[in-house]
Amino acid sequence: MYNSKIIGLGKYVPDNVVTNNDLSKMMDTNDEWITERTGIKERRWVKEGDGDTTATMGVKAAKIAIERAGIDKDDIDFIIFATLSPDMYFPGPGVQVQHALDIKTVGALDVRNQCSGFVYAISVADNFIKTGMYKNVLVIGSELHSHGLDKTTRGRGVSVIFGDGAGAAVLTREQDTSKGILSTHLHSQGEHAEELVVKAPGMGTRWVTDIIEDDNKDDESYFPYMNGQFVFKNAVVRFSEVIMEGLMQNNLKKENIDMLIPHQANLRIAQFIQKKFQLSDDQVYNNIMRYGNTTAASIPIALTEAWEEGKIKEGDTVVLAAFGSGFTWGSVIVKW
Incomplete structure (x- = not known):
């Protein structure tokens, strides 16, 4: 038996910062109302024309994680992508990452568990590694919420909460099961x-x-x-x-x-x-x-x-x- 361990981490967020005051120009809300209820002061929203999508943001985070892991992209044995906001209804973004990173034809799995998606994805990766099926697993969580929000006063209770971005982790085998x-x-x-x-x-x-x-x-x-x-x-x-x-x-x-x-x-x-x-x-x-x-x-x-x-x-x-x-x-x- 093995444990799995995280050996590389990466993140990517869009450049476009949207503050609570910016939102007050779109809907009937204000900084005090949002901050008091959520703690949020600003979020990142993909700007039209920037070219960011759920998949491309995931790829950017993944590249950083793979580099920090000190492995080659072709050392990745499996890809798990957690999101509720895929670029397409199907197929999911896991295969887009495989293609964009030019990784050999490894398996790609999409996880649709919303806020707990990354935890679920980590659990799947962990068990694949523990059983010896795979050695290096790339796990990504990425979301592009801003294109699907009701940015009017009607939707303010939800729309002020969500932001866009991606994070990634590379997991590998660890023989010391205390780690x-x-x-x-x-x-x-x-x-x-x-x-x-x-x-x-x-x-x-x-x-x-x-x-x-x-x-x-x-x-x-x-x-x-x-x-x-x-x-x-x-x-x-x-x-x-x-x-x-x-x-x-x-x-x-x-x-x-x-x-x-x-x-x-x-x-x-x-x-x-x-x-x-x-x-x-x-x-x-x-x-x-x-x-x-x-x-x-x-x-x-x-x-x-x-x-x-x-x-x-x-x-x-x-x-x-x-x-x-x-x-x-x-x-x-x-x-x-």
Whole structure:
């Protein structure tokens, strides 16, 4: 048996910064309202004509991660791409990455688990490596939300939250099973699927001919819906549960956490968890104030920045945790 370990990290965010004041010119909102409820001050949105897509942003992050891993692109044995915003309905962006990086014909898998997508993708990569099936796995989380948001007052409750960006990690074998990814923990509760949802386009809701023929400007099913208070209440409970689950499986206590990287959904959720686990500011990494919620990209972007800033060191116990649409949630316990 092997463990897997992260040997390379990379991120990419668009250059275009959209502040809360910028949003106040598009919809009835203001900086104080957004900051108080979410902690977000600005986010990155792809600017028309820049050429960034979910796949291309993922490729840019992946190139950095592969270079930092100190391996050649052809050493990659498998690609896993987590996103809710693929360039095309199908195929998914995993194969686009394989082509863009000119990697040999390895497998490419797409993960559609929204905010917990990167945690799920890491779990899949970890188990592929642990079983000996693959040695080096490239995991990407990338999102382009801004093209699919309702940027009017009607959609302000959701649209102010989301940003664009990508993060990537390269995982490889680690023979010392006291190091690397110690365990992953995944859960779902589909009864709440419609509490955080985009219903269309979906074959279960509308015929394709109707979608093509109708004037859909007033069809809200194409935009994200979120029952904010309900999501918040569930998130703080599930975050706590799944973090404790991971710690207990590895005979660790909350005092053993050196760095917690929570999914960047809402700064208030992260602060609630920080207080509950009695962690200092140096033990939790948040960047939602700069990037908003980048869904599957949020954890790898934050993990990359925390590592770049020297906040994660060899031997540290690092915890990744996410909760989101589905509902799905999960955690990863890492000995760095």
